[in-house]
Amino acid sequence: MNAPENGSGPYPALSLSVEGLACVRGGRAVFEGLGFEAAGGDAIELRGPNGAGKSSLLRLLAGLLPPAAGAVAWTGGDGAARPPLTYCGHRDPVKPWLTAREQLAWWRDLEGDGSVEAAADAMGIGPLLDVAGGLLSAGQRRRLALARPALAGTPVWLLDEPAVSLDEDGAALLTAMIGRHRARGGLAIVATHRPTGLPDARTVHLGRDAPGGADSPR
């Protein structure tokens, strides 16, 4: 398995079923009655205006928030557990005092066994590996943060506005990386304001104009 990123074998089959999901933040209903299905190999784009609950939905799927109502059911993990996932929030967990290489090596030790160099190359930051996080630009920090899913080798990726502050080259690398992930049977759920350019991506609309939030055409 000399392929880029963390191995290249297919992931175990997985599926996600969301039913009647509601989210309440600070006493305000962000969304309710949300339902959609997804399986390995899918890409889901979460679309909706600011405050529609895209980030909340991702945090909910990641298990960081409890649902106010409804259910999130995963298959493909060990027993009843959800499959391993990587959540990339809108903040970049990049330490200014670690070099990119040390940062990636720490992430690898925490949750994966991938190659640091391959993950860095996947997001085009190979030449920056020995630069301290504090010296990276916003876009470079984002690229470093997005190298983490490639490193972790998890079958589910939850990405919150991943393309923010990426240049065209970085966005293309991200799209390619997600493509390889899907080819292995991985699921990518991406909150975004702009079309991601992912082939055959399904869209889940959130917000007032999309009651029910079911699958709907772009």
Place this chain on the structure above:
Amino acid sequence: MTPYLATLRRDLRFAVRHGADTAVVLAFFVVAVVLFPLGVGPAAGTLAAIAPGVVWVAALLATLLSLDRLFAADFEDGTVDLFLTGRTGLLPVVLAKCAAHWLTTGLPLIVLSPVLAAMLHLPAAGYLMLALGLLLGTPVLTLLGAVGAALVLGARRGGVLIAILVLPLYIPVLIFGVLSVDAVIHAADPWPHILLLGAALLAGLVLAPPAAVLALRSAAE
């Protein structure tokens, strides 16, 4: 490398690269102790009587000063989300962060304590017991402090809140630490106090990390 060792190495690396953070805590420890001879006068008898208490209280406050950054940076940049969603789970990470905190705060305080005790004319018999008490007590301060530091995440003026939350919990450690030194100076038996400190350490090791994990989980919601 295991998640525990990797996190320990990461946090120690931070302490090495930002040595000022540790230095500030140690400087505070020294300055706080130095204030007492200036305040109560240089009479050796008076200073010797209060020496164990002064060193212990200063160690308590110095530890407190170092707590607010224990989880704050990882919370603000989303690293805590990464801990919570990753495969590792939070417990080894919290244990590693506590170990790194003690190595960079508690251990240097112990190393400095004989110098400060000498300045306060602590009788020679008390030195070893002071160091032993601190050796058992400072990890408890770190563990209880980690719970406090996790609880105040996201709160305004978290540093002050930690003090209010954690200082009352530090009182037993302070009492048994000081009593053990007093006992050995007055030729009494210090071991009951030392054993109680040891019991506090064992209880802290078992109870504090899971409590900190729960607090971090609720802070991330």
